[in-house]
Amino acid sequence: MVLSLSDGMIPNVHSENALGISVHKSADINLLAEIADRFINETGRNVCLLCFNTGLEDDVSVANQVYGIMKNKHMTEIIRYTDINDMLKNIKRCGAILGIRFHSTILAIRMGIPVVPIAYSDKTKNALDEIGYSGKIYDVNNIDTDEVLRSILNAVPYKLDGNIIKSAENHIKRFDEYIKRQC
Template sequence: MKISDLITVRDRKSYEFVSRIKKRGNYYFFPDIVFGFEASPLKKENTKSSAEILGISVYRSIVYPEKNYNFLVQIARLIEEYISKTGNKVRLFAFDSGSENDTLSAIEIFKLVNHPEKHKKIEVVIFDGDIQSFVNKFSECSYIIGTRFHSIVLSLIQKIPCYPIIYSEKTENLLEDLGFSGKKIFWDKLTTNEVFFLLDQILKKVDCFDNANIDKARSLSKHFDVLKDFLNNFTHK
């Protein structure tokens, strides 16, 4: 890192860390690169479902596998309560279908849900490389419980009300940079009380993010711009 010609980071804490070890000023802090995407796959389609759909980004830890079960049980409980109170559908989004494989968590949550209509009400959506199809399913949701980092970013881009569940320091850093002032909920310590808190947020459609900060993040995400300038300067040396 000390000898790198160019470094871009996506949160302020990382920037402060790099600044302590780099003597040259060739490092930059910009919001996550996805905030800057204007390409059609990430834009919200005009196919909003008339029905209310709760989207939940699930998570599976391979570092702390012993902590997975409580998360799965609590999310299953949230789904049971949501379906019972609203009769609406739920989509479980598996953003990672690779090494951590959120698909396994989605399937296990489905099994744990104790509701007679769960086969009609719950859909598992797995990212298989088809960005447009995945994002279309995501954009039809009326509220998002976001555990995966990019589920939060994507909900913000598409202006879908979202409540985050923190699974890593990078999520905490994102929330801090966006000025998040809501209750912090951690995936590995999810409690029954927090499940009912989340349910209340969902039913009230509480949007806990400042749109001004989000718009600013989108305007400042310039990772590719800096890289382009760097490569142009490098090739003309």
């Protein structure tokens, strides 16, 4: 359903070339802090710790832990999910996304932002396979910081096939019609 995001919903926000890191409890916070600090040291650009789940899984707690370990706090911002439009604007600020959360990875692809996916479940791997993604997908339990950082610095947008977007839009319409018939 995330692929059905209409072009009109993608905000016209100038990229700051920040690195967006969508945090998740399955990732090693020390490695995330190291990647963030090294990115800042090597590029002089900011990092946004993106918190998609502010409820049960509490990404904010994870982001606070990563932030607490980091050396470059002055160049790091914790972004809490408040609504979809605000999150889309913050994602659009980024020049690359280190996507641990499924939605961050798919949104980055849909928005034309380079992404380095780190999968903690088969859901991400399967979705990326379905859309023909050919880039490297890292396993959350096997992260090489040097390799991931190189991937971030060299990341290019994945060109999503227009037929996939159209199919996703049609899927949403059919789903909406089905729900309306059930009510």
